[in-house]
Amino acid sequence: MTLAQLEEWYVLGGKCSACVHKGFIDRWELARRVGRHAVIAALIPRLRCTACGNKGNNTWMTGRIKR
Numbered sequence: 001m002t003l004a005q006l007e008e009w010y011v012l013g014g015k016c017s018a019c020v021h022k023g024f025i026d027r028w029e030l031a032r033r034v035g036r037h038a039v040i041a042a043l044i045p046r047l048r049c050t051a052c053g054n055k056g057n058n059t060w061m062t063g064r065i066k067r
């Protein structure tokens with residue numbers, strides 16, 4: 001799945017495998033940086049935990065924007 005294919009009402013976040021910190025990212029800003037057709041799963045190596053700095057084995061999570 002690419003960033004463009006992710007429904008507009010979903011937000012994207014990363015979850016750290018080391019400290020279980022969760023953080024949501026600005027998916028529109030990400031799309032501007034890597035392109036709307038970047039495959040989301042392929043961006044996992046670029047995830048870095050903002051709490052402990054861990055870069056390995058992090059995972060994506062998605063959530064719905066509350067209306």
Ligand SMILES: [Zn+2]
Nearest residue numbers: 016019049052
């Ligand atoms: Zn962490």
